[in-house]
Amino acid sequence: MKVLIIGSGGREHALAWKLSQSDVEQIVCVPGNGGTAALKRCENVPLAVDDFQGIGQCVQERQISLVVVGPELPLSLGISDYLRSQGIPVFGPTQAGAQIEASKSWAKELMQSAGVPTAAAQTFTDANAAKAYIRAQGVPVVVKADGLAAGKGVTVATTLAQAEAAVDAAFGGTFGLAGEKVLVEEYLTGQEVSVLVLTDGVSVQLLLPAQDHKRIGEGDTGANTGGMGAYAPVPLVTPALMDQIQREIIEPVVMALQQRGIDYRGVLYAGLMLTPKGGPKVIEFNCRFGDPETQVILPLLETPLEDLLLACAEQRLAQAPPIRWKTGVAACVVTAAQGYPGAYTKGQAISGIEQAEGLGVAVFQAGTKFRDQQLVTDGGRVLGVTAWGENFAQAIAEAYAAVEQIHYEGKYYRRDIGYRVRAGSATC
Ligand SMILES: Nc1ncnc2c1ncn2[C@@H]1O[C@H](COP(=O)(O)OP(=O)(O)O)[C@@H](O)[C@H]1O
Ligand SMILES: [Mg+2]
Structure with missing residues (x-):
């Protein structure tokens, strides 16, 4: 193959x-x-x-x-x-x-028609109407550009001024065509988890739940990023909760896609908020593997990956045996370039990857390239250092020990990845 x-x-x-x-x-x-x-x-x-x-x-x-x-x-x-x-x-x-990710208004309509729990939202094509609605709703409120905006199209606004500025930015062309429509969405609280599903458009198989750290700063503070680290599985997401997510969210959405005549073969990624009172609600769907969630899910996969992917592509997932997982857990620490997610420098020489890998971890490269035979930084998120083991305390310690082996000018990383699970207790 x-x-x-x-x-x-x-x-x-x-x-x-x-x-x-x-x-x-x-x-x-x-x-x-x-x-x-x-x-x-x-x-x-x-x-x-x-x-x-x-x-x-x-x-x-x-x-x-x-x-x-x-x-x-x-x-x-x-x-x-x-x-x-x-x-x-x-x-x-x-x-x-792919519209399920590429158009947040399309995805919202799909979820509403399928009765899937998600934040209440209104879609607008006009800035004044959006602002009037925001004033009526009050803050906090979430403003989302409709289309693909490379993770920069969403504002969680705590003041009216912020919310209105986000509306103006979207309609003002900051996100190009992505901002021709804007969603104003109810603000949800709770913990976010990612549940990725393999599907051939008919059957589904759920992957291990993962949690990523989206913010740049320790304690989950500061600007949103593509993801500064992740871990899997998530103790908070019990098998019973996974069943509920499958029944109430995943299966109705796959059914709704079918009903629209859409042949969906790939990953359906549900970004969920575990709300304290209302159970799991969908924040968004993505139409592909998550990054860095994939870096912590795949090391734990026992079933040959190619068998699963081909079964989806050839629409025979129902005949595939249930996915087998290794025991244990995985954690990934992302190292970024100084300044990310704002302006950052590129072209810094990277060393120490072999030494890091010598500790038994995987160093996944993201923003790198070769320049005159030398590996150099070439993006905001540079590397994802993933370790796996029996428990989180061990896996996280190994990932950080490996991060210490890697050197480049301006290396930035969060030191608290997995803080909810680090102690090894399941008190996420
Ligand atoms: N309704 C909401 N309530 C609270 N926070 C939200 C809500 N929608 C989005 N967010 C926050 O904003 C982040 C980005 O939103 P998301 O819809 O996932 O857009 P994208 O990933 O395309 O930037 C989420 O991970 C979450 O932290
Ligand atoms: Mg998201």
Whole structure:
């Protein structure tokens, strides 16, 4: 079996890393990164993730048996439709299915029609109407640009001025087309968890629940980021709660997608708020693997990943046996560039990855590249250092010991990843 992975982040490195540990004959990453280039049986091909023709040609030439699409952008542009129309098995939803992430108003309507618990919201195409509604609702309130905004389109506003500024920013073109519509949403409290599901559009299999740390600062403070660390599983999410999430959220949504004639084969990622009184409510759906959640889920997977992905792509997940997991837990500490998520520098030489890996962890590369044979920083989130073990105290300590081995100018990381579970107690 030959697998082609589209994308170049830590998530794609983790996918390729997992596949490289099994019987997969060859892995091709488009465009991949310095980490994927170093994996056995893995090769990078320097094509853009939205170069459909180039990717299609690469798939035919190399007789690829499965394409796995990592990021949301090519999915929302219809890469799965394009490749599938050429008879290629693809893990990743169609353009219609990707709307569940690419349009928050579309997703909200889908959830409401399916009776799925989510924050109440109104959609606006006009700034004045949105502001009038906000004044009537009061704060705190959440303002969301409708489309893909690279994690920057959501404002949790605690003052009216903030909320109105967020409306103006969205309609003023800050997020491009993503801001042509704006949602004003009820503010929810509770803990956030990520439940990722594999689906072939009919059956579902839930992956282990994960929790990420979205904020830049310790104690979950400061600006939102792509994710500064994660861990799995989440003790707070009991098997009974997972069942409830499956019955009340996942299955109705998969059914609603089917009813709209959408052929959804890939990951359905539910970002949930565990509200103290109302149970789990959906904050958003993503149409792909989460980053950095994938980096902590995959090390715990026992079932060969390629079998699951191909079963989804070929729509025979119902015949696949239940997913098997290793015992234990995993934690990932992200190291970022100084200044992230604001302006940051690139091009700093990175050293110590081999020493870190020598401690038995996986160092997933995200914002890196090679310059004159030297690995250098090339993004805001640079590396994801993942360790796994019997308990959180051990896994987190190992991840931090490995982070200490890695050096580059301006290395920033949070020192409190997994603080809710660190003591090993299940008191999330
Ligand atoms: N209704 C809400 N109540 C409280 N916090 C929210 C709400 N919606 C979003 N948030 C916060 O904002 C973050 C980003 O929102 P989300 O809808 O996931 O957008 P995106 O990931 O596309 O930026 C969430 O992870 C959560 O912390
Ligand atoms: Mg989100």
